[in-house]
Amino acid sequence: MKKHILVVPGDGIGAEVTTVGKQVLEAIARKFGHEFTYDEALIGHVAIEATGSPLPGETLTKMRAADAILFGAVGHPKYDNDPTAKVRPEQGLLQMRKELGLYANLRPIKLFDELLDASSIKPEILRGADILFFRELTGDVYFGKRERLDEGNTAYDTMIYSKYEVERIVRKAFEAARTRNKRLCSVDKANVLESSRLWREVVQAIAPEYADVEVEHQFIDAAAMLLIKDPKRFDVVVTGNLFGDILTDEASQIAGSMGMLASASVGDNTGVYEPIHGSAHDITGKGVANPLASVLSVALMLDISFGLKAEAEAVVGAVDAVLKAGYRTRDIAGPTTQPEHVLGTDAMGQQILQLLQA
Numbered sequence: 001m002k003k004h005i006l007v008v009p010g011d012g013i014g015a016e017v018t019t020v021g022k023q024v025l026e027a028i029a030r031k032f033g034h035e036f037t038y039d040e041a042l043i044g045h046v047a048i049e050a051t052g053s054p055l056p057g058e059t060l061t062k063m064r065a066a067d068a069i070l071f072g073a074v075g076h077p078k079y080d081n082d083p084t085a086k087v088r089p090e091q092g093l094l095q096m097r098k099e100l101g102l103y104a105n106l107r108p109i110k111l112f113d114e115l116l117d118a119s120s121i122k123p124e125i126l127r128g129a130d131i132l133f134f135r136e137l138t139g140d141v142y143f144g145k146r147e148r149l150d151e152g153n154t155a156y157d158t159m160i161y162s163k164y165e166v167e168r169i170v171r172k173a174f175e176a177a178r179t180r181n182k183r184l185c186s187v188d189k190a191n192v193l194e195s196s197r198l199w200r201e202v203v204q205a206i207a208p209e210y211a212d213v214e215v216e217h218q219f220i221d222a223a224a225m226l227l228i229k230d231p232k233r234f235d236v237v238v239t240g241n242l243f244g245d246i247l248t249d250e251a252s253q254i255a256g257s258m259g260m261l262a263s264a265s266v267g268d269n270t271g272v273y274e275p276i277h278g279s280a281h282d283i284t285g286k287g288v289a290n291p292l293a294s295v296l297s298v299a300l301m302l303d304i305s306f307g308l309k310a311e312a313e314a315v316v317g318a319v320d321a322v323l324k325a326g327y328r329t330r331d332i333a334g335p336t337t338q339p340e341h342v343l344g345t346d347a348m349g350q351q352i353l354q355l356l357q358a
């Protein structure tokens with residue numbers, strides 16, 4: 001199969017982890033006889049430095065021409081610590097999602113059994129946890145009107161959803177629930193927010209079309225608690241942009257680390273495959289970032305954008321085998337990990353590549 005892949009490393013550890021992700025794509029192409037071509041483009045802080053824009057026109061053009069995009073992360077402390085900055089790396093990410101129509105962000109939360117000791121949650125609560133989040137990605141408070149008033153002393157952001165935006169993500173979640181355990185949990189704050197009341201109304205209106213799927217509604221505050229108390233009660237979860245952003249960072253503790261969670265951002269056209277984590281300034285350049293979220297994002301790309309199931313399984317199998325062999329990056333090392341098995345980013349990548357080359 002011939003495919004053209006755009007690699008967009010972005011900022012911080014984005015470059016470190018997408019380097020490994022691209023090596024995995026190259027190994028899969030060799031192993032299975034595919035012809036993958038690659039290009040690279042700028043986004044975020046590095047793009048602002050080079051062009052003045054967090055999403056240069058050239059990057060967008062290359063994104064539209066690609067069959068799939070491997071994305072790293074954006075963000076830089078310079079902007080995090082300057083609330084008055086007018087141009088910000090994160091604007092590039094949000095604009096990319098809007099421009100490419102990436103309204104559905106799929107975030108699988110799957111615990112590899114070998115990582116039971118990497119989490120501070122009790123193993124009996126964690127074992128068998130397997131959740132698929134559908135986070136809406138092009139609406140909500142991230143895209144609503146925001147403004148400063150009162151000479152800068154008052155500020156507001158608008159949480160806004162239209163019916164069609166809720167319908168399309170909710171339908172995707174119902175379809176996925178049908179292929180899994182036929183359970184869907186919709187998360188909102190309908191006891192307070194009007195946009196959440198619309199959300200719940202839409203879920204209730206669509207539910208009869210999927211009578212084989214059991215639907216429950218949870219408020220965001222209770223859902224955040226239940227996720228840690230009893231993660232196995234969830235199967236497919238659908239929620240808005242802000243609630244999904246926060247709940248899935250929380251859910252990373254079910255999988256062991258932010259460095260383990262991959263995602264697929266899909267919509268009408270191309271797909272963007274990205275770890276859920278950010279640019280992680282605290283560990284940038286130290287060579288310790290966990291590349292497995294990027295590697296597992298490659299597996300999602302192979303499966304969802306290219307329909308290459310066996311290739312995707314080979315990647316997930318390699319991750320599983322490396323963990324079974326006891327290798328860990330620092331963030332997922334547990335009390336039983338042997339010190340010589342704690343690897344840096346590149347060394348962990350090499351372990352995966354060796355298995356894919358075998």
Ligand SMILES: NC(=O)C1=CN([C@@H]2O[C@H](COP(=O)(O)OP(=O)(O)OC[C@H]3O[C@@H](n4cnc5c(N)ncnc54)[C@H](O)[C@@H]3O)[C@@H](O)[C@H]2O)C=CC1
Pocket residue numbers: 013017072073074075076077080090093257258259260274275276277278279280281282283288289290291293331
């Ligand atoms: N998709 C994106 O590009 C995102 C960008 N950001 C941006 O990233 C910057 C840093 O934000 P934070 O709140 O610190 O979130 P973060 O996700 O970058 O890091 C949170 C914590 O998780 C750890 N971590 C993250 N990825 C890891 C990995 N692969 N291996 C090992 N440890 C890992 C970090 O070291 C840090 O302690 C900010 O500028 C923020 O705006 C934040 C989230 C997502």
Ligand SMILES: CC(C)CC(=O)C(=O)O
Pocket residue numbers: 090093142245276
């Ligand atoms: C800039 C943010 C919206 C990025 C983020 O936290 C995410 O997509 O998970």
Ligand SMILES: [Mg+2]
Pocket residue numbers: 245246249276
């Ligand atoms: Mg986030």
